[in-house]
Amino acid sequence: MSRFEALLDAFFYRPDEDVSGLLDFAAGSDGLAPRVLEEEPTEYLAFRLETECYAVPILTVREICKVPLLTEIPRAEPQLLGVMNLRGELLPVYDIKLRLRLSDVPPLVAGPDAGLPPKAARILVLKTQDGPAGVWVDSVAGVVRLKPSMVELSPAGLRGDRDCVAGLGRKGSQLYILLDPEQALAP
Amino acid sequence: MTTQHGGKALAEFVAEATEILDALGRDLLALDEARDQEADPERINGIFRAAHSLKGLSGLFGQERITQLAHAAEDLLDRLRLGRLTLDDQVLDALVDALDTFQSLLGETSRGEEGDDLTRRTRAMEERLARMGSPAPPVEEDPLERLELDAQVRAVFTEYEEHRLRENVRRGVALWRVRAAFDLTDFDQGLADLNARLKPLGEVISTLPSSRPGGATGIAFDLIFGAKVDAQALEAGLQGTPAELAPLVVRPPSGADVAPVLPPADAVAPRTKRGGKKKGTRARPLALEAGPLQPLLSADTGATTRDVPSETTSHGTPGLVALPTSGSAGPPRMRTVAGPSSTTLGLQSAASAPLPAGRPRPEETSLRSLTQTVRVDIGRLDGLINMVGELLLIKANLQRLAEASRQDGTVALSKLFGQELSRETRQLERKLEALQEGLLEARMVPVGQVFDKLARLVRRIAREAGKEIDFVSTGGEVELDKLIVEELSDPLMHLIRNAIDHGAEGPEARLSAGKPRRAVVRLRAEQKGNHVLISVSDDGSGIDEARVREVALSRGLVTPSQVSEMTRRELLNLIFLPGFSTRSSVSALSGRGVGLDVVKNNLGNLSGIIDVWSERGKGTAFHLTLPVTLAIVRALVVGVSGRTYAVPLNSVLEILAVQPHDIRTVERREVLDLRGQTLPFLRLGRLFHLPEREVNRHFVVVVGLAQQRLGIAVDELFGQQDIVTKPLGGRLSAVKGISGATDLGNRRTVLVLDVAELLEEGIAQERRRA
Numbered sequence: 007m008s009r010f011e012a013l014l015d016a017f018f019y020r021p022d023e024d025v026s027g028l029l030d031f032a033a034g035s036d037g038l039a040p041r042v043l044e045e046e047p048t049e050y051l052a053f054r055l056e057t058e059c060y061a062v063p064i065l066t067v068r069e070i071c072k073v074p075l076l077t078e079i080p081r082a083e084p085q086l087l088g089v090m091n092l093r094g095e096l097l098p099v100y101d102i103k104l105r106l107r108l109s110d111v112p113p114l115v116a117g118p119d120a121g122l123p124p125k126a127a128r129i130l131v132l133k134t135q136d137g138p139a140g141v142w143v144d145s146v147a148g149v150v151r152l153k154p155s156m157v158e159l160s161p162a163g164l165r166g167d168r169d170c171v172a173g174l175g176r177k178g179s180q181l182y183i184l185l186d187p188e189q190a191l192a193p
Numbered sequence: 194m195t196t197q198h199g200g201k202a203l204a205e206f207v208a209e210a211t212e213i214l215d216a217l218g219r220d221l222l223a224l225d226e227a228r229d230q231e232a233d234p235e236r237i238n239g240i241f242r243a244a245h246s247l248k249g250l251s252g253l254f255g256q257e258r259i260t261q262l263a264h265a266a267e268d269l270l271d272r273l274r275l276g277r278l279t280l281d282d283q284v285l286d287a288l289v290d291a292l293d294t295f296q297s298l299l300g301e302t303s304r305g306e307e308g309d310d311l312t313r314r315t316r317a318m319e320e321r322l323a324r325m326g327s328p329a330p331p332v333e334e335d336p337l338e339r340l341e342l343d344a345q346v347r348a349v350f351t352e353y354e355e356h357r358l359r360e361n362v363r364r365g366v367a368l369w370r371v372r373a374a375f376d377l378t379d380f381d382q383g384l385a386d387l388n389a390r391l392k393p394l395g396e397v398i399s400t401l402p403s404s405r406p407g408g409a410t411g412i413a414f415d416l417i418f419g420a421k422v423d424a425q426a427l428e429a430g431l432q433g434t435p436a437e438l439a440p441l442v443v444r445p446p447s448g449a450d451v452a453p454v455l456p457p458a459d460a461v462a463p464r465t466k467r468g469g470k471k472k473g474t475r476a477r478p479l480a481l482e483a484g485p486l487q488p489l490l491s492a493d494t495g496a497t498t499r500d501v502p503s504e505t506t507s508h509g510t511p512g513l514v515a516l517p518t519s520g521s522a523g524p525p526r527m528r529t530v531a532g533p534s535s536t537t538l539g540l541q542s543a544a545s546a547p548l549p550a551g552r553p554r555p556e557e558t559s560l561r562s563l564t565q566t567v568r569v570d571i572g573r574l575d576g577l578i579n580m581v582g583e584l585l586l587i588k589a590n591l592q593r594l595a596e597a598s599r600q601d602g603t604v605a606l607s608k609l610f611g612q613e614l615s616r617e618t619r620q621l622e623r624k625l626e627a628l629q630e631g632l633l634e635a636r637m638v639p640v641g642q643v644f645d646k647l648a649r650l651v652r653r654i655a656r657e658a659g660k661e662i663d664f665v666s667t668g669g670e671v672e673l674d675k676l677i678v679e680e681l682s683d684p685l686m687h688l689i690r691n692a693i694d695h696g697a698e699g700p701e702a703r704l705s706a707g708k709p710r711r712a713v714v715r716l717r718a719e720q721k722g723n724h725v726l727i728s729v730s731d732d733g734s735g736i737d738e739a740r741v742r743e744v745a746l747s748r749g750l751v752t753p754s755q756v757s758e759m760t761r762r763e764l765l766n767l768i769f770l771p772g773f774s775t776r777s778s779v780s781a782l783s784g785r786g787v788g789l790d791v792v793k794n795n796l797g798n799l800s801g802i803i804d805v806w807s808e809r810g811k812g813t814a815f816h817l818t819l820p821v822t823l824a825i826v827r828a829l830v831v832g833v834s835g836r837t838y839a840v841p842l843n844s845v846l847e848i849l850a851v852q853p854h855d856i857r858t859v860e861r862r863e864v865l866d867l868r869g870q871t872l873p874f875l876r877l878g879r880l881f882h883l884p885e886r887e888v889n890r891h892f893v894v895v896v897g898l899a900q901q902r903l904g905i906a907v908d909e910l911f912g913q914q915d916i917v918t919k920p921l922g923g924r925l926s927a928v929k930g931i932s933g934a935t936d937l938g939n940r941r942t943v944l945v946l947d948v949a950e951l952l953e954e955g956i957a958q959e960r961r962r963a
Contacts, residue, residue: 075941077942077943080883081928089925091934091942094936096919096922096933098921098922117835118834119835119884136924137922137923137924193927
């Protein structure tokens with residue numbers, strides 16, 4: 007009986023015991039593990055408008071589709087390009103370049119005089135409080151993961167008459183302008 | 194409130210409860226209409242059962258408040274049914290108010306709320322129901338004692354049956370035992386048939402198995418029956434059934450016991466006595482004539498009538514009540530029930546009943562249903578399923594053809610193949626049309642659903658306004674799309690409220706104008722081809738067009754020069770202008786036109802047209818023309834500057850081809866001359882800021898809404914097509930002139946024009962330029 011106890015005793019940690027070597031060993035086994043807490047990255051969908059790169063939180067994007075035939079709405083606000091029929095659902099499609107002052111005139115993409123849309127152009131269907139809405143983008147760049155530390159809040163009134171720019175994200179040399187969809191699509 | 198039940202269960206509860214309340218409302222309304230007659234016991238029983246089912250249902254779903262109120266109502270109705278309480282105006286009013294409370298409770302339930310206000314109101318309602326009414330006058334001698342009926346038989350009666358029997362004896366209704374033997378194999382049918390025959394002739398008080406054996410394979414029943422008709426009519430009515438009649442004899446009450454049986458009101462007693470005497474003298478020959486069936490009874494009544502002189506001197510009508518003559522349904526019985534307010538009639542008596550203090554004024558609730566359900570006859574669904582089956586067959590055929598063409602590959606398709614293919618597509622088209630029609634039919638509901646609710650509302654509004662109103666509704670069986678019926682309820686409520694509040698005059702004003710005291714408000718529906726015409730009319734004072742003109746001028750809605758050219762009809766239509774009616778104009782114009790622009794807009798959304806007719810002193814009528822369905826409409830497809838638009842065909846009056854030189858200008862405004870009348874004219878391309886194209890002729894689509902006409906110029910006509918309109922939705926609701934979009938089959942979205950808004954714009958332009 008005492009023999010077992012002795013054997014077990016050697017097994018237990020004693021407060022005065024020096025275990026630093028053991029700790030070093032454990033740390034060495036996954037040396038990449040940082041000491042500070044991991045930052046939770048957020049996923050954004052990046053896309054291009056003209057020459058600039060924009061991004062919206064990926065959770066606000068319902069789907070991405072090719073540009074279908076758009077039907078213009080007469081006497082509508084200039085940034086409303088028209089409506090599209092997405093699997094039987096009627097969606098308004100907006101051009102946010104006007105609001106971002108990337109262009110001065112709305113593009114002619116709807117109606118009988120419109121030419122074929124550029125091959126890379128897509129419609130992002132965004133979920134907003136007033137229901138789904140389509141947004142014209144010149145091309146989709148992909149998904150980026152940005153940690154909070156990589157995002158800086160934009161200076162107020164950076165551009166446009168509204169604060170549709172929520173911030174600026176930096177990953178490597180690439181700059182992403184983060185958009186607030188609600189503000190960008192507000193009437 | 195329990196939240197553990199899912200939304201679906203709750204929706205089912207609301208749907209079912211709504212149905213019960215609807216039935217309850219109908220029965221209460223019928224009771225209300227027959228206010229000063231004796232209530233049909235079957236009806237009270239029906240209301241009792243409805244309250245009972247509501248209690249059970251709401252208990253099942255844990256709806257505490259509804260359960261408790263239903264319990265209180267059930268309790269009251271039970272007392273009523275068992276004769277412990279008489280149905281007077283107060284009770285009826287309380288029941289109608291309880292129904293309103295139920296409706297509000299259900300409304301809150303469906304929204305998942307539980308307001309304190311309503312809870313308090315419910316509590317107050319419960320107490321009011323519990324306190325309701327005085328007990329019926331005590332009866333010292335049980336009239337049943339006078340009925341010669343086996344004690345054993347009496348023992349098996351339920352309390353309710355006993356009460357009904359006692360009532361019938363007390364009123365002197367002729368009682369019969371109807372004995373009928375049926376074969377065991379189909380006795381349920383025979384019995385139901387017998388009951389159906391007896392129902393119009395009187396009241397079946399109880400159905401008991403007969404003591405007489407019904408043969409080896411038979412079963413016999415004794416029906417205790419209180420007849421409303423005399424013996425001969427009863428016998429004639431039962432011709433061909435195995436029923437044998439035997440009268441149940443009622444002994445005349447002993448003199449001392451008569452008084453309590455009589456109506457309690459002293460004032461009516463003398464009249465009762467006179468009536469009774471007259472009847473007595475008339476009754477004798479009738480009873481003697483009654484023929485072979487009667488020997489037992491006539492001997493008995495003979496004895497009774499001999500007693501009359503001595504008895505009547507002391508106490509009104511004695512044993513005569515047992516006579517099976519039609520005279521027994523005379524005035525005395527009505528007096529007993531009608532009570533002190535029997536001189537006032539119908540709704541007016543409701544108006545005279547003071548509203549109990551502290552009762553919250555019923556808020557202006559919408560009449561829309563709380564649920565979005567449609568009941569569909571299973572036969573219709575079976576038909577639809579069959580159609581789907583046939584569609585599947587066609588699909589199989591098409592699949593086979595596609596397979597064949599794929600395997601043939603490069604081989605040129607034969608003519609035969611093409612014929613077969615086109616035959617299949619024709620079949621497919623036919624079946625799809627039938628399916629569409631069937632589905633549309635399934636969406637149809639009778640407008641009576643709304644009419645019933647409105648009838649209840651009339652009762653309340655009339656009471657609030659202190660008017661005497663007869664409400665007549667016809668054509669409730671006309672069917673409309675469920676969606677339209679729902680959307681229609683609020684505009685109709687508005688129009689009826691107007692008719693009562695402002696159209697109908699008070700009783701005194703009517704009498705001095707030489708009209709009957711009671712005003713009549715009519716609600717009528719009739720089908721006219723593809724449309725349903727609904728009219729709301731009153732025989733009140735009519736609209737004063739001079740005042741309409743004044744108000745329209747003072748509000749700056751029209752200019753004096755415009756007004757001077759207006760016809761009476763056009764003047765009347767000014768009441769539909771937004772801004773015409775505000776609070777102050779309500780009183781200035783004897784209140785005509787409360788929010789009629791809203792009514793007009795609502796109807797416009799339904800592609801409906803509203804028209805007003807009015808004559809001073811004779812009344813006002815609003816005519817609403819509505820399409821039968823909205824789900825699928827026929828549309829005219831037009832082209833402007835290369836764009837395609839659809840115009841709902843139900844608002845298109847005609848189409849003209851117009852040369853550019855036919856277009857005139859009046860004060861720089863373009864108009865057309867249409868058979869001598871000037872037609873406002875609008876170029877759709879210009880209105881929509883589309884690039885104009887040179888055309889050598891225009892097509893002008895003439896659209897109309899009410900009296901307004903407008904010509905809309907387009908470049909091309911593409912024909913007609915059935916379309917399913919989708920609304921533009923929340924983000925695009927501000928777009929003017931477009932009501933929705935549709936798909937024409939080539940995957941291209943086509944916008945549907947909103948004719949009402951375009952007309953509005955056309956007219957507004959006219960007004961601006963004038």
